[in-house]
Every structure is written in structure tokens, then in C-alpha cells.
Amino acid sequence: xxxxxSPQNSLVSVRHLTFTRGDTKIFDDxxxxxxxxxxxxxxxxxxxGKTTLLKLIGGQLFPNQGIINIDNKNVHQxxxxxxxxxxKRMGMLFQSGALLTDMNVYDNVAxxxxxxxxxxxxxxxxxxxMKLQAVGLRGARNLMPNELSGGMARRVALARAIALDPMMIxxxxxxxxxxxxxxxxxxxxIKSLNNTLGLTSxxxxxxxQETTAIADYIYVISGGKIVGQxxxxxxxxxxxxxxxxxxxxxxxxxxxxxxPAKDYVDxxxxxxxxx
Amino acid sequence: xxEFLQLLGKSTRASFxxxxxxxxxxxxxxxxxxxxxxxxxxxxxxxxxxxxxxxxIITISGLFVGMVLGLQGYYxxxxxxxxxxxxxxxxxxxxxxxxxxxxxxxxxxxxxxxLTAEIGLMKATEQLSGMEMMAVDPIKRxxxxxxxxxxxxxxxxxxxxxxxxxxGGQLVGSGLLGVDEGAYWSQMQANIDFxxxxxxxxxxxxxxxxxxxxxxLFEGYDSIPTSEGVSRATTRTVxxxxxxxxGLDFILTALMFGDD
Numbered sequence: 452x453x454x455x456x457s458p459q460n461s462l463v464s465v466r467h468l469t470f471t472r473g474d475t476k477i478f479d480d481x482x483x484x485x486x487x488x489x490x491x492x493x494x495x496x497x498x499x500g501k502t503t504l505l506k507l508i509g510g511q512l513f514p515n516q517g518i519i520n521i522d523n524k525n526v527h528q529x530x531x532x533x534x535x536x537x538x539k540r541m542g543m544l545f546q547s548g549a550l551l552t553d554m555n556v557y558d559n560v561a562x563x564x565x566x567x568x569x570x571x572x573x574x575x576x577x578x579x580x581m582k583l584q585a586v587g588l589r590g591a592r593n594l595m596p597n598e599l600s601g602g603m604a605r606r607v608a609l610a611r612a613i614a615l616d617p618m619m620i621x622x623x624x625x626x627x628x629x630x631x632x633x634x635x636x637x638x639x640x641i642k643s644l645n646n647t648l649g650l651t652s653x654x655x656x657x658x659x660q661e662t663t664a665i666a667d668y669i670y671v672i673s674g675g676k677i678v679g680q681x682x683x684x685x686x687x688x689x690x691x692x693x694x695x696x697x698x699x700x701x702x703x704x705x706x707x708x709x710x711p712a713k714d715y716v717d718x719x720x721x722x723x724x725x726x
Numbered sequence: 727x728x729e730f731l732q733l734l735g736k737s738t739r740a741s742f743x744x745x746x747x748x749x750x751x752x753x754x755x756x757x758x759x760x761x762x763x764x765x766x767x768x769x770x771x772x773x774x775x776x777x778x779x780x781x782x783i784i785t786i787s788g789l790f791v792g793m794v795l796g797l798q799g800y801y802x803x804x805x806x807x808x809x810x811x812x813x814x815x816x817x818x819x820x821x822x823x824x825x826x827x828x829x830x831x832x833x834x835x836x837x838x839x840x841l842t843a844e845i846g847l848m849k850a851t852e853q854l855s856g857m858e859m860m861a862v863d864p865i866k867r868x869x870x871x872x873x874x875x876x877x878x879x880x881x882x883x884x885x886x887x888x889x890x891x892x893x894g895g896q897l898v899g900s901g902l903l904g905v906d907e908g909a910y911w912s913q914m915q916a917n918i919d920f921x922x923x924x925x926x927x928x929x930x931x932x933x934x935x936x937x938x939x940x941x942x943l944f945e946g947y948d949s950i951p952t953s954e955g956v957s958r959a960t961t962r963t964v965x966x967x968x969x970x971x972x973g974l975d976f977i978l979t980a981l982m983f984g985d986d
Contacts, residue, residue, distance in 0.1 A: 511855065511859070538860070539861045545855070547851055551857075552851070552853070562862075566860070
């Protein structure tokens with residue numbers, strides 16, 4: 452168990468989580484703590500189920516074993532209405548942005564406010580413009596989602612995620628596929644929103660440089676297990692071969708370059724069969 | 727042989743599982759309708775896209791079907807010297823049968839496929855998932871309004887189809903072939919029954935609207951969220967809707983007109 456994060460101060464705790472999809476074990480008895488007011492990152496190669504973990508935390512998927520507590524409530528034992536009221540206090544930034552394509556930027560950000568509050572339009576306008584100003588896109592309010600660049604779409608989605616002033620926010624691969632300027636803008640935004648709004652952030656990412664720059668604590672997962680954890684400094688100095696391969700981006704190591712296959716020479720010489 | 731049986735068992739089980747999912751989905755949709763009623767704007771927007779945007783295809787098809795009925799009916803009836811009853815024949819065929827059925831088939835092709843593709847793509851681009859995470863139930867916000875819009879639009883479109891078809895039959899019958907215009911309308915008035923013909927026709931189209939919207943929305947919601955998955959789901963919507971419409975039409979006709 453992790454020593455530096457005390458369970459008392461954690462907003463989200465994952466305990467002995469096991470999750471399987473078909474015959475594949477995505478998570479095998481993992482435990483994590485996400486401290487209030489901090490940015491905690493989950494790192495690992497693509498396909499290790501990082502997005503699945505966020506969906507488990509959000510209550511969209513059910514674990515095979517283990518519990519996930521948010522603010523001392525077991526997410527998977529809540530009634531539907533309670534789960535929905537908990538979700539109003541959680542923001543999630545999807546990798547694609549997940550903006551509603553039939554609405555413009557303004558209406559997308561106003562969407563959760565209109566659905567969940569009975570505020571007058573004038574107040575919604577003020578709130579939407581404040582959120583858009585925070586992500587630097589107040590001037591883009593009339594654009595449609597298909598007119599936005601990937602980075603802009605993610606910033607709009609971020610404005611939408613903070614529209615209801617949540618207590619926590621989950622970022623799914625926020626830096627993937629972004630140009631350096633957008634990456635820089637997102638790094639700055641995630642950090643500053645976390646500090647100014649007092650949010651608890653959970654960030655899933657495989658971008659080493661950006662993540663280590665802003666995370667307070669990092670979990671590295673692979674093959675369903677936690678292979679390393681600690682502050683960015685500790686992770687960088689980790690003695691684990693696996694963590695080192697991931698952090699330095701070496702092509703071959705504990706994670707093999709080749710997908711498991713039968714012997715190369717045998718494979719080439721076995722004629723006749725296509726597969 | 728064993729392999730064949732295994733395959734048969736597997737596909738039967740898969741179909742029943744799917745039917746179960748679809749039934750559960752229907753229960754969710756219907757219980758979501760209550761939350762649509764206080765927000766008529768959601769419904770109106772969907773009625774525009776499934777109903778109003780199908781207006782042109784329904785009108786033009788109705789006109790041509792009516793004109794063909796006028797021609798065919800005239801040639802058959804005139805053999806018996808009964809061309810005066812052309813109006814009855816055209817109206818009865820349209821109101822009882824062709825109006826509900828053909829407009830439902832067109833509706834499945836025009837609006838049903840669009841619904842499946844829209845929902846499937848919303849799923850593929852994580853919009854539905856995103857809504858769930860914003861504590862907005864996508865069934866209530868997205869699916870139920872579309873279902874209700876389909877259900878209400880279908881009888882209106884079928885009525886439009888029949889009305890335009892009757893005018894088309896008259897254009898050909900009296901305009902081109904010389905059937906007396908007064909006879910065309912008065913025979914129709916005297917012989918088409920409100921309860922037996924018109925109400926039954928409306929009931930048929932309500933059933934078709936229900937089934938087509940259900941299939942279209944379920945296929946979209948249940949689709950595999952990739953471009954291939956959405957394209958297959960769209961095809962299934964049109965094929966399954968067509969089968970259901972034609973099969974149900976036979977059953978409904980037997981039930982409604984069997985006693986005559």
C-alpha cells in the first residue's frame with residue numbers, strides 16, 4: 452500500500468480492484484488513493500485499460516471484485532439517482548472531447564447548466580462566458596464543434612466539465628495528438644484550474660514529459676498491476692526496469708517490441724497456410 | 727453436424743439475448759417519455775427532423791402511387807364498366823393498405839436509417855457516454871424524444887401519403903382518362919367507412935411508427951461504435967424494419983378486416 456497518501460485525506464480510493472473483459476484480466480487486484488486537491492496521474496502504455504479505470508471510477512462499468520469509494524461512498528452500490536447526483540460533482544474530459552455536435556460551443560458549455568439548474572438565461576450566459584474565458588475561448592462561442600481544432604475542442608470540453616463547479620475532474624489522455632502549443636496550453640490549464648478551483652484531478656496519460664511536469668503523484672500500471680508509484684521525482688529515479696523503459700521510451704525491454712508469435716524461422720518456412 | 731448444431735445454438739442464443747436487450751431498451755424508452763412531455767421543444771425539434779424532412783419524399787411518392795393506382799384501376803374497372811367506382815378503389819387501397827405500408831417503408835429508409843446512424847455516431851464519438859458522465863440520462867434526453875417523434879409523425883405522414891395519392895388518382899382518372907369527377911368523389915364518400923377504413927389505417931401506421939422507431943433507435947444504441955459497426959446497424963434498421971412492417975401488416979390486416 453502506498454505510504455505517502457493517507458487514506459483519510461483521499462477523495463477517491465480504489466481497493467483491491469479486479470476487472471476482466473472476456474478472458475483478459477484488465478486489472479488484477481490493484482489499490483490506489485487519490486488525494487484531495489492534488490493531481491494524481493495514472494501512466495502506462497496504450498491498451499492497459501487506463502480509460503477503463505476512469506469508467507470504473509465514474510460508475511459506467513462494474514468491477515468483478517473490489518470497491519471504489521468517492522467521498523466515502525461506494526460508487527457501485529449507489530442507487531441510480533444517487534450516482535447521478537454524485538456525477539454532477541465529477542467532471543470528465545474525454546479523449547475526443549465528446550462535444551455534442553448539433554450545438555455550438557456556447558450551448559455545449561451551457562448544456563449541463565440548463566439540464567441541472569433552473570438558472571435564468573442571463574445568469575447562464577455569465578457563467579458560460581466565465582468558463583470560456585478561463586479556457587481562453589470566449590471569442591469562439593459561436594463556432595460549431597466541427598469548426599474547432601482538436602486542442603480547442605478539448606478546451607471547450609474542459610470548460611463544460613467545470614461548468615457545474617465539480618469537486619473532481621478526470622482527464623482521459625488530455626495531451627494525445629496535440630501540437631506543442633496546445634499541449635502547453637492544456638498543461639497550464641490543468642495545473643491552474645486544479646489550484647484555483649481546489650479540484651482533485653485524476654489524469655490518465657502516457658505523455659511522460661507533460662505528466663511529470665504537473666502531477667503530484669504518479670501510478671504506473673502495466674499488465675493489470677501497479678509496477679511503480681511515487682512522486683514524479685521518485686518515478687524518474689525508479690530502479691524498476693519496466694518503469695525505466697516506459698519513462699525513457701526504449702523500444703525493447705521488459706515490454707517486448709514483438710507481439711507474441713511463434714518462432715520467426717519456423718513461421719517463414721511453414722508454407723501453404725496463410726495464417 | 728455437431729458444428730452446425732453448435733452454430734445454430736449460438737446464433738439462436740444471440741438472437742434471444744438481443745431481443746431481451748431490445749425489450750429492456752423499449753421499457754427504458756417508454757418510461758423516459760414522461761420526462762419529454764414537460765419539454766415540448768425537444769420533441770418539436772425531433773418531429774422536424776424525422777417528420778418535416780420526410781415531407782418531400784412522402785408527397786412525391788404518394789402522388790406517383792396514386793397516379794399508378796388511377797391508371798391500373800381504370801383499365802381493370804373499365805372492363806366491367808365500373809370505372810365510376812375508381813375513386814373507391816383508389817381511396818380504399820391507399821387508406822387501408824398502401825398509405826400506411828409504403829409510407830412506413832419510406833420512413834424506415836429516410837428517417838429510420840438517419841436515426842440509427844445519428845445514435846451510432848453519437849455512441850462512437852463518446853457523446854452518449856459523455857452525457858452519462860454529466861449526469862444526463864441519454865435515454866431520456868436523446869432516445870425518448872426521437873421515439874415519440876417517430877411514433878407521432880408516422881400516422882401524419884401516412885395520412886399525407888394517402889391524401890396526395892387520392893389527388894393523384896383523380897388527376898389521372900378524371901383528368902386523363904375521363905372518369906366523371908363527381909362520381910370519383912361521391913362514390914368514395916359513400917363507400918369509405920371512417921371506422922373500418924380510416925381509423926384502421928391510422929392504427930396500422932401507429933404500429934409501424936412504433937416498430938420502426940424502436941428498431942432504428944435500438945440498432946443505433948446497440949451498434950458497435952466503429953464505422954463498420956454503424957454502417958451494418960444502419961443496414962439492419964432498413965432490412966428489419968421492412969420485414970417487420972410487411973409481416974405486421976399481414977397480421978393487422980387479418981385482425982382488422984377479417985370479419986368482413
